[in-house]
Every structure is written in structure tokens, then in C-alpha cells.
Amino acid sequence: MNTIFNFINQFFAFLAPITDTIWDFPTNINWYKNIPILGQFSFPVILLIGVGIYFTIRTRFIQRHSFAPAIKIMLARQSPQQGISAIGSFMLGLAMRAGPGNIVGITGAISIGGPGALFWMWVAAFFGMASAFTESVLAQLFKEKKGDEFVGGLPFYGKRLLGNNHFVGFFLSCVFITYALFNIPAQTFNVFSAIGAIAQATTGHQYSHQSTLYYTIAVILVITCAFTIFGGIRRVVAYSDILVPIKAVIFIGISSIIILINFPLIPYFFREVIIGAFAPHAIFGGAIGTALVQGVKRGLMSNEAGQGTITMAAAIANNRHPCEQGFVQSFGVFFDTMVICTMTGFIVIMAHVWTGSVDGVIWDSVRASKITLYLTSAKALTPSFLATSVEIIMCACYGLFAFTTLLGMISFAEISANFISKKNSFIIIIRILGALIFVPFGILTILAGLELGNLWYISDLMNIIMVYLNIPLLLLGLPFVLKALADYRKNKGTPFDSKQYGFTTECWNGKDDVK
Template sequence: MGFIDSILDGVNYIVDFGNNILWTYVLIGLLIGLGIYFTIRTKFVQFRLFGEMFRVITEKKTSDKGISAFQAFTISTASRVGTGNLTGVALAIAIGGPGAVFWMWMVAIIGMATSFIESTLAQVYKVKDGDNFRGGPAYYMEKVLKKRGLGIVFAILLTLCFGLIFNSVQANTITGAFENAFGTSPFILGLIIATVAGIIIFGGVRRIARVTQVVVPFMAIIYLIIAFYVVVTNITEIPAVFNLILSSAFGMNEMIGGGIGAAIMQGVRRGLFSNEAGMGSVPNAAATANVSHPAKQGLLQSLGVFFDTIIICSATAFIILLTDVYQMGELTGIQLTQGALETHVGAWATSFVAIAILFFAFSSIIGNYYYGETNIEFIRNNTIWLQVYRTAVVLMVVFGAVAEVGLVWNMADLFMGLMAVINLIVIFLIGKVAYQVLDDYTSQRRKGKDPVFYSENIEGLEGAECWDKAELTSRENK
């Protein structure tokens, strides 16, 4: 065992070293800098078209192919909304202090523009897959940059990160919360989770969509009702909470003690883990939607960032910061969220959070799986490889349920960071297409039209095979 422990310590050292480089010197600047750049280039799309985001959520499919805009939204939200919202926020506050919440907000607000760019590009360059569509960063890397090798590297990173590593984290969070609340055996619960997940993921993308469009709204509404109750019953303390967040983000004590650096790093890292803006994961879900204009999915996935971080993550932050539990240093992660909510509503909160995290994290397992599937198909459209991947996902759920996942969390940060670096650079290079698509959309809206896109709308656009006017017209007439 000593030899194995030495190997694990060595791996952990390498992973920590990589994370320090990525998150200290590279990613924070990229995420914030490019987020501001995309915000300016899109003329502040996340603000001026915020109302439009709610209109497009009801977009119906243009044919029987693919899935609806709302279903694609729930698949991506299923992946976004998970341990990052309950556990990640608690970790950010425990390590980076209350000021981390401010930086989560900031990376989300500017990240809405980044999410618009990557999801719009995924729609433009999606491909047909039988009666469905698929796409994402690997696809637009190949089609626009002609870099299939880079696309394969990204696809491998995403498959390992989401399909295997992140799903281990999700399973571990579920079993940890249930063991804390009910004394449940992690192994038995892990087997149950893996079995149910296997039944769903072996059923394909439409089964995934049907499950997530029910589970995601249900779990979010229940959790937000509880959070709303906590806020209302402590309404006089809310100004003090906002003051605490802002003063911790910019206060003199934090500057002297180096706390601002920790707050920024934890806020940005946990914000990205939660809302995934710029990471290149959400575009895989955005590409599956059958909509009349690519910008519609860009707008919808931008709304997803707002919903995930500004609404759900803030709910968790208020629950924690309206108590002094986080200052005691005894609890962290999901146990901190459970302890804080118990202070507000009583002992039953521990059980409630366990059940809530079951819904949140289980839906993430399903959404994460799909991201890996579409990238496996990019690398090689082979049924055997897909079945191997599905089996590996189920096994990693069981492993994550019983494992100590300190190393797994660190590996998740590393893979997530590498994905984000590659994707952010790529969408910066090819973002011009997304700006032109957005201009086409707003031009049609100003004329009172429900925007419809054809590849001919943008001069010189190549590789947008699903947007050929003749083919789309033919399909609609069938």
C-alpha cells in the first residue's frame, strides 16, 4: 500500500502544480478578459436581449428531427446544476471567504456573453446524426480551423472530464450527503444510482431529454422555494449579507491578508465548475436542438448561466452567509450547506439537502454522460466504443460513490481548466461568425420576424451543412 500511496501522492503533486499554473496565471485572465471582450463585441447581448432569452425558451422544433429548444436547455442545465450549486458554493466560501460569491457573480455575468458565442457556433456547425443533431467545440475546431487533431484532443479531455471524473464527484457528493443524513451505505446507494443511470443512458439522447426536462425544473423549484423562505424570514439581514460579500471582495483587511486573491480564485474556479461558461461543454447540448436560428440556442444557453449562478448559487450563498456556521471551520462542502440550512429550518434540513443533492447531482450525471457520448462519436462513430464508454460511466459512478475523491476533485479542476483554455482561444479566433449570426438575428427581429437562418445569410460561410436553404426547405415541405 505504501507504494500505491507514493504513486498517488506523486500524481496529486503533479495535478496540484498544473492547477496552480492554470488557475493562477492563465485561466482567470482568459475567462475575465475574454468575457469582457465578448460582451463588448456582442454589444452587451446578455443585457440588451435578456428578455428575448425567455421568449426563445418556448421555441418549437422546426421538424420531427432533433430535440426541442427547451429539452436542449434542460440537458445543459442538468449538467450545470449539480454539486457546484450546493457543494461548490460552500467550498468557495469556506476557502475564499464571502468575497468569493462576488467573483462568482462577475464571472457569470460576463460569462453569459461567452456562453452565447460558443453555443451559437455549436449550432452553426452541428451535423446530422440520424434523426438527431450533434456538435460542439470538437466539431467547429475541425470545420473552421481544419484542426481535427485538436478536436480529438478536446473530445478526449471532455469525455474523461465529464463522463468519468465529474460523474465520480457527483456520485460521491450524493452518497456523502445520504450517509450524513441517513447513515446509508455508500456502496449500496452507489449501485442503485449506477443502475438507474445505466437504464437512462443506454436509452439514448431522447430518453435523456425526457428525464431532464422533468427532473431539472422540479428540483430547482423546490430548492428555490426553501431558499426564498430563508431569505424572507431573514429579510432584514440581507443588506448586511450584500455588504459582507462586497467588503470581503474589496476590503482592506482582505488586501493586506491576501484574501482577495483567494476569493477571486475560488469564485472564478467554482463559478466555472458550476455554470461552465467558456469550458466548451454546454455547446454539445446546444447543438442538439432543432431551432430556426442558431442565435436562439446562444441566447438560451446564456440564460442558463444566469439561472445557474445568479439564481441557484446565490440561493445557496444566502443560506450559508445568513448563519455563522461557515466561520466555525468545522464543516465544508455539502456538510456546510446542510449545517447552515439546519440552522434556518430545523433538523429536517439535513435530510432535505441530501434529497435535493440526489436530484441535482443525478441529473448532472445524465447531462455529463451525454457530453461524452457526442464526443466519442466525433472521435469515431463506433457502437462498440460507445458501449464501452457507457459501461465505464456506470462503473465510475460506483467508484465515485465509495472513493476518497480529493484527487478526483483536483483532476476535475485540471481537465476543466485545460478544456476551457483550448475552447476560449478557439472561439476568440472564430467568433466573427457568431457576431454575424447575432446581427442577422437582431436585424430580422427589428423587422418583426421570427428569425430564420440559412447559410446564405452570411457571405462566405462554409461548413454549416445543416443550414443549407434548399435542404431545409425540402425538409419542411415533407
Template sequence: MNNTPSPFELWVLDVNDFFWSKLLIVLLIGVGLYFTFRSKFLQVRLIPEMLRVLMEGRSSKKGITPFQAFCISMAARVGTGNITGIAIAIHLGGPGSIFWMWILAIISSVSAFIESTLAQIYKIKDGDGFRGGPAYYMEKGLKKRWLGILFAILITLSFALIFNAVQSNTITLAFEQAFDTNRFVVGIIMVVCFAFIIFGGIKRIAKMSEYIVVILAVLYIAIAVLVVVMNITQLPGVISLIVKNAFGFEQVAGGTLGAIVMNGIKRGLFSNEAGMGSAPNAAATAVTSHPAKQGLIQAFGVLTDTLIICSSTAFIVLFSNVYKTTNLSGIELTQASLNTHIGSWASALLAIMIFLFAFSTLIGNYYYGETNIEFLNGGKVWLSVYRVAVLIMILFGSVAKISLVWNLADLFMGLMVVVNLLSILFLSKIAFAALKDYMRQRKQGKDPVFYRDSIPGLDGIEGWEDSPSKRNLEKHNA
């Protein structure tokens, strides 16, 4: 097999090097730190409130619940990024990349709050309830529909097509490794199963996501806890290894510190998606009384995804010496590491889990594309074309060369981050005003309720009603 990169692949690698070694690291950390200080460390002080709001949003007869919207976004977050991506980061950047992944998650969780709160504020009504996301707040908040169109195209190409090819590729590789299955046959099975779900509508997507994500996350964390308990004496040493490798003199002197930071941030972003503009598409669908509630839930999702689920994979890999003694990467490295802990049958177990993890990610990714197709005013014909294209890319990814697919994913992910982060930076004052309104009502012992006129001067709002006082005034004047 010829592994020499094509001219196109080399071009993609050059662009990615610029994005990830320079522009994106400055943007992600700089904007995240600004939001962190402006919100007075929201990601730490409001964790109890995040948990309260998440549990509050378990039931709704009006549409997608906040918990289901959380699960749709987690379905896209919790997937190959948590299992394959973390192993790739360790393989390329060493244990220290995990430290920078943690740092990115903590800083960027406030960016997730900002983007999801904005998505709620600027959401619009549709036949299934609500829809929204970056394209919508770019159009209505920034008054730049062309920017919304650009983002809608980027996220549709990225998530629904390229990222879904990454997911299907990982599934077929895992099954080939564990069961020696034919990758094309597994791809056909995935296409059939996925077609059943995507032609069933958003409520079926939400329900499937809720069940799959909760069960898988609990099961995977349980396995990781078992591995940690079995290797508890190594835990202090592994944590010390991660920190030392992140700042160690050897890494600086060897010129590899940049690779450690870059891989930690790149793979961390692929996993938690904070600031990328993907999760707000799911956040906008929730029926909730205040936009800040969904913002808090999504911020909690970033922390959960990285600090718990990604760390689970990191400990599984680092507790074994496989990453030192072999050249394995990705899902094969995680499978081999788990084999050393709980036996050779672990490879088969992880293959099944990665199928379900990645399949749940396909669901979330698909929805992100669908809601943006609607933003572009695509009719039923375009929606059908989009669905067929998604199924084709899943089949393509199941047999494609993995390196090109991952590099393309990094490229489009970088483009999305630039467009979205700059947009939410300019709109952040609105999200902070919503947070101030939310906290004011909470201090008064109320269940916060948001109205169209809760923030003075706000316009372009379709998904929220006027306050009772404004309605009474308008009725009196009439």
C-alpha cells in the same frame, strides 16, 4: 486515515495553481470582456429576447426541442456545483468569493452565447437528429481536426468520468451524513438506475433532464426564498458582507484577495460552465430555425444558474453562522446551514435533493462524452466500453477520497477552457455575424431563419439548407 497528499496530488495542485491563479483568470475575464463590448452588452439588453426564445422552444415533432437542449445543458450545470461547490468557495475564499462568481457569470454569459451559436452553425445530422459541439467547430471552422480530437478526449475524460465521480461522491457523502447509509450500496443503486437511462438513447436523456431540472430548480429556489424571507432583515447585511469581503482592505493586506477571486471564479466556472465547451454539445442537438436562438438560451442558462441558483446556496450558508463556527465544507456545510434555518430534517431533504440534482448532472455529463465518442468515430463497441467506464467511475466516486477527485476535475476543466476559449475567440466573427443576421430579421418583424449561405464565405456547413434564392438559382442554372 492518512491525509498527506501523494506526489501525484501535489503535482496536480501545482498545475492547478498556475492555471487558476494566472492563465485562466486572464483568459476568462479578458475574452469575456472582449465579447461583452463586441456584442454591446448582449447579456443585459437581450434578456427579454432570451426569455421569448426559451418559451418559444417548448414543442417540436422533429427532434430535440430548444427547451430540452437547454435542460440537458442545465442538467450538467445544476448539480453539486450549485450546492457543494458554492459552500466550498465560501469555506476556502470567504463570502467575497460569491461576488467574483457573480462577475464571472455576467461576463462569461456572452462566451456561452458564442460557443453555443457556433455549435449550432457547425452541427451535423445523425440518426437521432443533430449532434455537434467544440470538437466539430474546431474541425470544420478552424480546419483543425487534431484540435477537435484533443478536445473530444479532454471532455470525455473530464465530464463523463472525473466529473461524474465528483457527483457520485457528493451523493454518497450527503446520504451518509443524513441517513448513515453505506456509500458503496448507494453507489450500486446509482449505477443500476443510471444504466437504465444511458442505454435508452438521447431522447430518453432529454426527457429525463427536462423533468428533473425544472422540478428541482423550482423546489430548491422555493426553499431558498423561504430562507431569505425568514432572514429578510439580514439580507442587506449579507450583500454588504459579500461586496466588502470581495474588495476589503483586510483581504488585500492579509494576502488572501487572490484566494477569494480564484475560488469564486473556479467554483463559478464549475457551476455555470461558460466558455468551457460543455454546454455547446447539448446546444447543437436542438432543432431550431436560427443558431443565435440557442446561443441566447444558453447565455440565459449561465445567468440563471449563477445569479439565482448559486446565490440561493450562498444565502442559505451566509444567513447562518455555521461557516464561521465550524470547519465544515461542501455538502456538509450546506446541510448544517439549512438545519439552522428549517430544522434538523433539512439534512435529509437536502440529501434527497442532492441525489436528484447530481443524478441529473450525471445525465448531462454522460451525453457530452457520448457525442464526442461519436466525433472520434467510435463504433458500437467503443460506445459500450465508454458506457461501462462511466458506470465504473460512478461507483468509484461513490467511495473515493473527495479531494483528489475535485482537484483532478479542476485540472481537466482548466485544460478544456484553454483549448475552447482560444478556439471561439478565433471563430467569434462568425457567431457575431449570425447575431447580426438574427437581429436584422427580428427588426423586420420576422421569425429569424438561418441558411447555409446566410453568412458569406461560410463553408463546412452540413446541418443547414441553402436559402430558397440560392436553390432556385442552382435549379435555373441546371
């Protein structure tokens, strides 16, 4: 068995240079690298921020108007006969957004690019809100009915925007399903890491991967995932409505306490972030591009703006107007990055992690594991009598982040798969692949003592592939989004009729059944 796992791990190792090459292009070409200022910025960074700026201008800074409508829409009492509520779609989207990347991704970005990476993450998130608005409105416009549910997202609007070409949607659906399923083993590992760390912190004993504890976790995880996933999207939403607020409130609450305990360091935090964004320390290469690339790259993995993945959650919601879901998911980008990720940034930066000296800890061993680095930072800022409690709570949050992301990956793969076939037999196959094959596969690698770290490279690679597939579609679909936005502003969010604007859709045709 170990031979098989080692082969798989080594097979994915070849993705590392490919992923780095794509993310760094064309800064890895000498003539481009020598161009002043511009030579520090890779094409993915230019594309993501550039498109976000373009959408921001074309929508007349939609970010300014996202907060109040989003909160009003989510708090409105809804009993939809079809689809899920706006708050349900927000929680499902946040289940994916607020994942382990909010902790280890941000910690990694800061440890590689310096504190300035957090500043560029904020910038990318601000403009990413416009990208999230655009893709979410498109997902709503071109969603389809499936019984008493809606399905839609990237494959559905991709097909419509490229001349109703079914092959386009089929291809996009296959790519996304691949992306989602291959992210499952890594999230499974994160769940085990979190629970193992809690057990170790509680008992002081380090448990073997072959211990009863790990086998117990394995059984419970498979049963829990299968029970939730096979209950369909509505059951997943019902649980995400509970788990997402719990993990967010606990994480933000504990982080806020740690920040308040270290209140005198707050000015230091902002100084390091601002200075690091424009004049990085030499330890990080001394180039703005390093901080900027890390900020945008890890910001994308966290808030997923412009990637097309959250469009699955946006499409299944029941709204009176397509723009309502745009506001909701745009607010999701803000909450994920500006609130949750910033909490991580506060702790890591205030603990001076990049100085290479954490009291009583060998720096290299800490830096090798981003979750260890984060927990070490949190404990360094906490009174010793609270350190163990903080570690346990943060590990619990980390485990919840991973678990909800795990459920989100399988659910979004299912929604995307509806483009290929809406038959229950086919959807059950996707559920089996996710809950009963890829989750157990991830568990087996852990029980065998392998971390399959190279699977992270496929995540980075698929993230940028999704961006390259989605961004051109957003540019093509922008005229439809602007028509919907003009209607929303003119008619104050009354039910939308696409026929008034020269195009037809399945769900926005002026009938009263979708409101």
C-alpha cells in the same frame, strides 16, 4: 482492493500542486506579485473575465437581450422531427450546470475567499453570458446530422475553425471524454453522501459503508444510470426535463423560505458581499485577488461559461436560427449563478460561517467538509423544529444535483465521442465506460471507505485545460458568430442560411429540413 484504491488516490495527489500552480500563475512569481493591483490577478482570471468583456463589447452587450428571447424560444411549442427542443437543451445544460458545485463549490469559495467571492462570481457570470452565447452559436453553426439527431460541440467547431483538421477534433474529443469520465466517481460519491445523510437525519443512525443501505444504493444507482444512458440522448433529455425543474424549484423554494425567515439579515448579506469584494477581511488574506480568484474559479465550475462543455447540449437542439441556442444557454448561465448559486451564498453568508463560531459545533470539523458547512449554516438559520426537515430536503437536492450531473457527464461524453465515430458500436462503448465502469468504480471506492478526494483535483485541472483549449477557438470563431447575430437582428430570427455570409455548413444551408 484497498491497496488499489489507495494507489489511485495517491496517484492523483500529485495533481494538487499542478492545479494550484496553473490557476495561480503568474501570481506565484515574485516580480509579478509585486505589481500593484495587477499582481493579485492570475492569468486564468484575466483571461476569463477579459474575454467575456471582449465578447460583451463585440456583441453589443448581448446579455441585455438574452432574457426575453430565451424565455420565448423555450416556451414556444416545438415538435422537432430532428434533434431535441430548445427547452430540452436548456434542461440538459442545466443538468450539468446546476450540480453539487452550486452548493459545495460556492460554500468553499466563500469559506476561502470570503463573502466578496460571491460578488466576483456575479461579475464573472455577467460577462460569462457573452462567452456562453458565443460558444453556443458556434456549436449550432457547425453541428452535424446523425440520423434523426444532431451532434456537435467543441470538437466539431474546433475542427472547422482550424482548417478542417480532423486531428484537432479528435484530440478535443478525447480530452473532453477524459474530463467527463474522471468526473463520474466524484459525482457518485456525492450521490451516496446525500442519501447517507438523509438516512442518518431520518433515523438518527449513522450507517457503515458496508451496510445494506449502501449496497442497495449501489445496485439502484447502477441500474438507474444504465437504464437511462443506454436509452440514448432522447431518454436522458426526457428525464432531465423532469428532474432538473424538480431540483431547481425545491432548492430555490426552501432557500427562499430560509432567507425570508431571516429577512433582517438581508442588508447584512449585501454589505458583506460588497465590502468583501473590495476590502476583504484579514482572515482571508486581505487581498482582493483571493476573493476574485475564488469567485471566478468556482463560478466557472458552476456555470461552465467559456469552458466548451455545455456546447454539447447547445449543438443537439433544433432551432430556427443558431442565435436562438446562444440566448438559451446564455440565460442558463444567469439562472445558474445569479439564482441558484446566490441562494447558496445567502445561506452561508447570513449564517456568519467565516467568523469561525457556529453554536454548538466544532468549527474545524465543520469547515473540513463543505457540505457539512452548508448544512450547518442552513440549520443555524432555521427554527429548531424545522431543522431536520430542512436538512433532509437540502440533502435530497444535493443528491439530485449530483445525479443529473452524473447523467450529463456521460451524455456529453457520448455526444463528443460522435466526432471520433458515429457508429453505434463505438457509442455503446462510451456508454459502457460511463455507466458500467466509472460509476461502479466510484461505488467501489465508497464501499471500501475511501473518498478519493484527490479526484477533485483532476476536475479543477481539466476545467482550466478546457478553458485554454476553448477560448482561442471562440476568438477565431467570433466573426462567424457576429455574422449570425447580425442576421438575427436584421431578419428577426427567420431561418438562417450560412451561404449568404460566405461559408457553408451541414445544417444551415438554406434547406427547410432544419427549422
